[in-house]
Amino acid sequence: MNLRGIIFDMDNTLFDFVEAKMVACTEVVSFLGAGDPQELFEYFRRETHGFEHPENIRDYMLDNGMNAADNYQTCVSIYETHKINNIRLYPDVRETLKELSELGLPLGIVTDANSDNAKKRLAKTGLEAMIHSLTAHDMTGAKKPDLAPFKHALETMGLNAPETLFVGDSLRRDIAPSKKLSMMAAYAAYGDRNSAIDRTSGEYEPDRTLNSFREVLEIVLELK
Numbered sequence: 001m002n003l004r005g006i007i008f009d010m011d012n013t014l015f016d017f018v019e020a021k022m023v024a025c026t027e028v029v030s031f032l033g034a035g036d037p038q039e040l041f042e043y044f045r046r047e048t049h050g051f052e053h054p055e056n057i058r059d060y061m062l063d064n065g066m067n068a069a070d071n072y073q074t075c076v077s078i079y080e081t082h083k084i085n086n087i088r089l090y091p092d093v094r095e096t097l098k099e100l101s102e103l104g105l106p107l108g109i110v111t112d113a114n115s116d117n118a119k120k121r122l123a124k125t126g127l128e129a130m131i132h133s134l135t136a137h138d139m140t141g142a143k144k145p146d147l148a149p150f151k152h153a154l155e156t157m158g159l160n161a162p163e164t165l166f167v168g169d170s171l172r173r174d175i176a177p178s179k180k181l182s183m184m185a186a187y188a189a190y191g192d193r194n195s196a197i198d199r200t201s202g203e204y205e206p207d208r209t210l211n212s213f214r215e216v217l218e219i220v221l222e223l224k
Helices: 017-032 037-045 055-063 068-085 093-102 115-125 148-157 171-180 215-223
Strands: 005-008 107-110 133-135 164-168 184-188 208-210
Touching: 005 148, 017 037, 017 068, 037 055, 055 068, 068 115, 093 107, 093 215, 107 148, 115 133, 133 148, 148 164, 164 171, 164 215, 171 184, 184 215, 208 215
Parallel strands: 005 107, 005 164, 107 133, 164 184, 184 208
Antiparallel strands: none
């Protein structure tokens, strides 16, 4: 394989986004003085509004008999603040991305987050200067496992699929579509916090399974 570039998923591949959201849900429940953080988090897993939308908080409050009119906006502010503040990179992510960049490999991201949220997370982690290309949901109107975001990233980076490594934590939404396009796919098992449906990839299996982010560099050095 003539490796010319790497594309990463962002949430739960570069950092534990589920943990950050859980802390944010805990802070909201603490402010309300009642409820269960895990129950609130599960509202974000529903298809109703999507994983990012703050309307999930309103639904949770109304379903639990809480006064959404008075406290909703405060709860959203608490949630968003703690969600960003508690993002923590996985071990060796910054150092590994730096070394990959020094090898001359362009680095991209494909995420289901919209570009504003994605940029806030990258700014919090300090990775924005290392990322050459960002493909977010609002740029294509499609979410993974649709192939459109992957194709957009490849085109933006000037890469062909067979010369590109994709790294992601979801077998269904990351590994299957990248393999369908003939990319090499590395499954970030260390970050898989997905529901059961996203832990199946059908006929497509990863080329590599990663137990730590640092192993991305090992793959690249093997291919050099």
